[in-house]
Amino acid sequence: MQVQSMHFKARAGQKLADVRLQQNLKILSQRWTVGRSNAIAELDDFEATRDEAVERRNRALANLDAWLERFEQEATARGATVLWAETPEEASRLVVAIARKHEVRKVTKSKSMVSEEMALNRHLEAAGVQVVETDLGEYILQINDNEPPSHIVAPVVHKSKDEVSDLFARVHQRPRLTDIPQMTREAREFLRPHFLSADMGVSGGNFLVAETGSVAVFTNEGNEGMCTVLPPKVHVAVTGIEKVLPTLEDLATVARLLPRSATGQSISNYFSLLTGPRAPGEQDGPEHMYVVLVDGGRSGLLGGEFQDMLRCIRCGACMNHCPVYQKIGGHTYGWVYPGPMGSVLTPSYVGIENALDLPQAATMCGECHVVCPMKIPLPDLLRKLREKQMERGLRPWRERAGLAAWAFAAKRPALYRPLARLGGWVLGRIGRDGGRIRSLPMAGGWTQTRDLPAPSGPTFKERWAKQRH
Amino acid sequence: MRVGLFITCLVDVMRPEIAEAAVALLEAAGCSVEVPMAQTCCGQPGYNAGDTASARALARKFLAEFERFDHVVVPSGSCGGMIRTHYPALFADDPDLRTRIDAVAAKTWELTAFLHDVVGIRSLPGRFEGELTYHDSCSGLRELGVQKQPRALIGLRPGVTLVEMKDARACCGFGGTFAVKYGDISTAIVDEKIDRIKASGAPCVVLGDLGCMLNIEGRLRRNGDLETRVLHVAQVLAGDAVPGAPASVEAAVPAAARAAAAAPGPAPATGPATAAGTETAAGRAGTADAATPTDTRPPPESAAAAIPKER
Numbered sequence: 217m218q219v220q221s222m223h224f225k226a227r228a229g230q231k232l233a234d235v236r237l238q239q240n241l242k243i244l245s246q247r248w249t250v251g252r253s254n255a256i257a258e259l260d261d262f263e264a265t266r267d268e269a270v271e272r273r274n275r276a277l278a279n280l281d282a283w284l285e286r287f288e289q290e291a292t293a294r295g296a297t298v299l300w301a302e303t304p305e306e307a308s309r310l311v312v313a314i315a316r317k318h319e320v321r322k323v324t325k326s327k328s329m330v331s332e333e334m335a336l337n338r339h340l341e342a343a344g345v346q347v348v349e350t351d352l353g354e355y356i357l358q359i360n361d362n363e364p365p366s367h368i369v370a371p372v373v374h375k376s377k378d379e380v381s382d383l384f385a386r387v388h389q390r391p392r393l394t395d396i397p398q399m400t401r402e403a404r405e406f407l408r409p410h411f412l413s414a415d416m417g418v419s420g421g422n423f424l425v426a427e428t429g430s431v432a433v434f435t436n437e438g439n440e441g442m443c444t445v446l447p448p449k450v451h452v453a454v455t456g457i458e459k460v461l462p463t464l465e466d467l468a469t470v471a472r473l474l475p476r477s478a479t480g481q482s483i484s485n486y487f488s489l490l491t492g493p494r495a496p497g498e499q500d501g502p503e504h505m506y507v508v509l510v511d512g513g514r515s516g517l518l519g520g521e522f523q524d525m526l527r528c529i530r531c532g533a534c535m536n537h538c539p540v541y542q543k544i545g546g547h548t549y550g551w552v553y554p555g556p557m558g559s560v561l562t563p564s565y566v567g568i569e570n571a572l573d574l575p576q577a578a579t580m581c582g583e584c585h586v587v588c589p590m591k592i593p594l595p596d597l598l599r600k601l602r603e604k605q606m607e608r609g610l611r612p613w614r615e616r617a618g619l620a621a622w623a624f625a626a627k628r629p630a631l632y633r634p635l636a637r638l639g640g641w642v643l644g645r646i647g648r649d650g651g652r653i654r655s656l657p658m659a660g661g662w663t664q665t666r667d668l669p670a671p672s673g674p675t676f677k678e679r680w681a682k683q684r685h
Numbered sequence: 686m687r688v689g690l691f692i693t694c695l696v697d698v699m700r701p702e703i704a705e706a707a708v709a710l711l712e713a714a715g716c717s718v719e720v721p722m723a724q725t726c727c728g729q730p731g732y733n734a735g736d737t738a739s740a741r742a743l744a745r746k747f748l749a750e751f752e753r754f755d756h757v758v759v760p761s762g763s764c765g766g767m768i769r770t771h772y773p774a775l776f777a778d779d780p781d782l783r784t785r786i787d788a789v790a791a792k793t794w795e796l797t798a799f800l801h802d803v804v805g806i807r808s809l810p811g812r813f814e815g816e817l818t819y820h821d822s823c824s825g826l827r828e829l830g831v832q833k834q835p836r837a838l839i840g841l842r843p844g845v846t847l848v849e850m851k852d853a854r855a856c857c858g859f860g861g862t863f864a865v866k867y868g869d870i871s872t873a874i875v876d877e878k879i880d881r882i883k884a885s886g887a888p889c890v891v892l893g894d895l896g897c898m899l900n901i902e903g904r905l906r907r908n909g910d911l912e913t914r915v916l917h918v919a920q921v922l923a924g925d926a927v928p929g930a931p932a933s934v935e936a937a938v939p940a941a942a943r944a945a946a947a948a949p950g951p952a953p954a955t956g957p958a959t960a961a962g963t964e965t966a967a968g969r970a971g972t973a974d975a976a977t978p979t980d981t982r983p984p985p986e987s988a989a990a991a992i993p994k995e996r
Contacts, residue, residue: 225867228867228869228870229869232869232870232873238873242877539855539856539858539874540867540870540874542874543870543873543874544870576863576866576867577863577866577867577870578860578863579823579856579858579859579860579863579871579874580733580823580824580860580861580863581823581827581856581860582823582824582827582828583823583827583854583855583856585827586827596774599732599733599735601735602733602734602735603735603736603737604735605735606734606735606736607735611734611735615734619730619731619734619736619739622726622730622731622739623731623736623739623742623743625725626694626725626726626728626739626743627725627739627742627743627746629722629723629724629725632725633722636694636697636698639698640698640699643698643699649944650906650911650940650941650943650944650945651939651940651941651944652906652940652941652944654907659865660868661864661865661866661867661868661871662864662865662868662903664868664869665868665869665872665904665907666868666872666875666900666903666904666906666907667902667903667904667906667907667941668899668903669699669898669899669902669903669906669940670940671698671699671700671701672699672700672701672702672940673701673702674701675697675698675701676692676696676697676701676704676705676720677692677697677720677722679701679705680704680720680722681722684720
């Protein structure tokens, strides 16, 4: 997917002014946060489960190459073909080649964020293959001129029911429906013929299980099964190399956290463990199964200060609880992954210089770290990215000059104290009318929408010096 | 017990009465309070901007100034969090300094955590009463676990009613330079916080971090709310033990409300010399030594408007 993160500020402004989006985001952030909090409360020991899951993910990442090879061996032994792609583009080329090999004309797709990294739909369509998104949210986006998803779990979270009603009426050319079950039924009517006529199904993979060579997929609508098991000749799973877990036991542990953290469910409605193509004597499953493992910058994080990020299980809890995401929505972030995890992943995968705002546009409130089931220290990672921006001279000169002046003074008490007195006095003068400063040079970002309360009198140090010495 | 007070750069300049309240509380708890005069800033602005070199330099400066105390107390969760949780990480590759930094970090406390967890204060000095709601500022809450302590201490004031707002733990949108760099996002976040504060029905929000206070108060005033009080938890806990400090929510009249009350008739609150009081204050400031900050606020309109004065 093309990176649009450089337009962050402009887009944020548009999203903040979008009244309907603001209403949608407000309702949903409440629903997500309450849902998660209820769901983790029903676990006997959430913290212990979390610690165990972190440990298991770390164990996998510590020997990632070995576990990936084990996965390849086991998957191959069960008849699947494992392919490796260094870049998302390469992964798309591999999938297009698979489609060509099997003379595929139509692909049904289950939800996959990695396929967004790959811009897979565009590549397949360029090769003359029709692609139909079958996750309801992704379907809505596809029929709305291929709008990108705004959330990794709920891609269409930015839209209200009314907007979807209008869209369905327009695209489906049917009377406008407002009842969600009826709307879903209508979408099913449109999707069903595609399921029956597709030659190939593409899915993501929430996890890979090394010891069995399986691909694990969590969904709520069940359409994934229609893409991977039921009719198509070919199933292709695309996923990131960091998703491998050594054992089914590891998967069971992580599975206790993923739906709870994501949607507040104890388990998703559907859970598939896809192991190899249909074997002789089996009733279902594809004739051919491929697993495309995408690096796309992931191996670059291994062994470095951002390795913790590779534990991410894509639950979306960090964005659901992020005060910034809750105000600007996912599109503002400008690439595949929004919110705090996206603000770490985007610069890491597409280049720090292409996403300068992302690590900066965070209040550092720390709630993402608190709710992350994998205990990824997201604020620390954002801060490390800020360090890298600074080291590489990527911050505006005014910011660097301001910081340098601040640091120069703060290190020199003899200079700092009179400056603080003077600064306080000047601010007091500006704000002498009611203790409110209505505009201040260099601080327009603050004073455009807020007063700056003025100092309430002489500095504490001056008072203290007078009283006690 | 020798306690070093880390004022914080923001409190020193913007709300010195918070540090006065902190001193009153620490002394009431039997501590001997010292204020190293060379202290400046904990280094958080540099640290969060990616300038670790200056953050490290200021951490070393802090160490030199505060290592000698039994405890160090900070009336701010975010500066406290910087020292307690982030200083050690800054010296990961310097074992000698790391040991000393760890030691000073371990004896550095956010004010309410110190009063509650370390000295176990049982009664508060002075008086304070009224209805208020408490906002959990992010760093204090998530880096230092400050949540029960301020509430327990507020509970020691029989005349104070604490009404919890919804989502008290949600960020106010301040985030340091975030509030300036992304002012529009920050404002949208603080608007939601203000909605919660107002929905609580309390005329006063109390919190433990001045940055968040300035953000919330600044937005309230810009939106024409001159009445809602924004107080530091130290001000509630010390009450009028600080001479001249308000003894109730009602008496803690915001400067903006005093100015509006002092203005003759429905004159706009902006523009030069709207009130006689303002002119007087400005005149006083003008005649004082130019480098000496003077209390530039207008004089109280009524006896109810108790203003903390210099002692």
